[in-house]
Amino acid sequence: MAYAGLTAERLTRAGAELADEVGFDQVTVSELARRFDVKVASLYSHLKNSRDLKTRIALLALEELADRAAEALAGRAGKDALTAFGNVYRDYAREHPGRYAAAQFRLDPEAAAASAGGRHSQMTRAILRGYDLTEPDQTHAVRLLGSVFHGFVSLELAGGFSHSAPDSAESWSRTLDALDALLRNWPTP
Template sequence: MARAGVTTERLTQAAAELADEIGFQNVTVSALARHFGVKPAALYSHVKDLRDLRVRTAALALTELADRAAAALAGRAGKDALVAFANVYRDYAKEHPGRYAATQIELDLGTAAGDAAVRHSQMTRSILRGYELPEPAQTDAVRMLGGMFHGYVSLELSGGFRHHPRDADVSWARTLDALDAVLRNWPPA
C-alpha cells in the first residue's frame, strides 16, 4: 500500500537523509520508492529521473549550507569571517556527508540548484571583502578557498588524517591561520 503525501519536497528531503545514511552515490529512485512504500514509477511524477533527484538534493544541501553560512557570517569580517565560514563548511560536511557529496556535482547555472551554488560563491566573495582583493585576485582566492576547504574536508571524511598523532582540529586551525596570512599578503600579479 502506498504512503500518502509523496511530494517533490518530501522526496528530496528523503533523498538527502538517505544520502547521509548510505552515501550520495547509493541513492536511487528504487531505494526512495521502498522508503515511501510505492513502486519506482510512482515517483516519476515528482522527479524526471535520477539526475533530477540528485540535482534537487544538491540544491537542498547548498541552500542549507548557505543559510548556515549566512547566519555565521552576520557582523563578521576578515579572519573572523573566514574562520566562521570555514567551520560551517567543515561542520556541515561532517554532519551531512551525503548532502555534502551532493554539493560537489556539476550544476547548470540559471536553475534553482545553480542559483544555490552561485549564492554559496557570493558568500565566499563576501569574506574576501575584508581582505580588499581586486579582481582577478578575488576569483583566484575564491578558488583557493574552495579547493582547500573541499580538499581538507574530503581527506578528513575519508579517514586520511586518522593515523597521524597530530589532532586534525589543530591542523585545521593552523591552516586557517595560514589562509588568513596569505589573504592579507596576496602576492602581486
C-alpha cells in the first residue's frame, strides 16, 4: 500500500505532539499508527516496542529542555540566570505538558546515561557559580533547586494552585526571590 515514510524520528516527534494533546500516559502505538494512516504492526519495524517509543519521547523532551535552558543561560549570572533557568522549565511544562511528563519518564540506566540529564545538572551547577557555595553545599543546593523547580511546576500543572488566590504566577515570582535570597545566605549548621 501507500509509502508512508515512517521513521523512528518522525514517530518520536509525532508521539511528542500526541503526548501534548492527550497526555503522555495516553500515548499509544495504536493511536500513532492511526495518525500516520498505517497499520499498527508497521510501526514495529521502527520501534522496538511501546516502551521504546516512550523512551524516545522522553529523550527528545530532555534534549529540547536542555537546549532551551542553555540558550536562556547564555550571558546571564546570579539571580538573572536563576530566573531565566526556572522560567525555561515552567514555560516548557506549560507549553508542552505531555513532553514535560515524558521528561519524568523513568529511563533505564542505559538510556539515562545517553540522555541530556547530565547537561541539566551541569547547567544547574553553572547557576550556582553566581553564588558563594562550595562542595558539598553546592550539590545540596543543586538538588534543592531541582526539587523546587520540578515540584512547583508539577503541582501547578496538576492544578494544585489554581482556584485560589493569589495567582500562581505571583507565587512563582516570590519563589524565585526566596531561592535567590536563600542561595545568597546559605545556612551552615
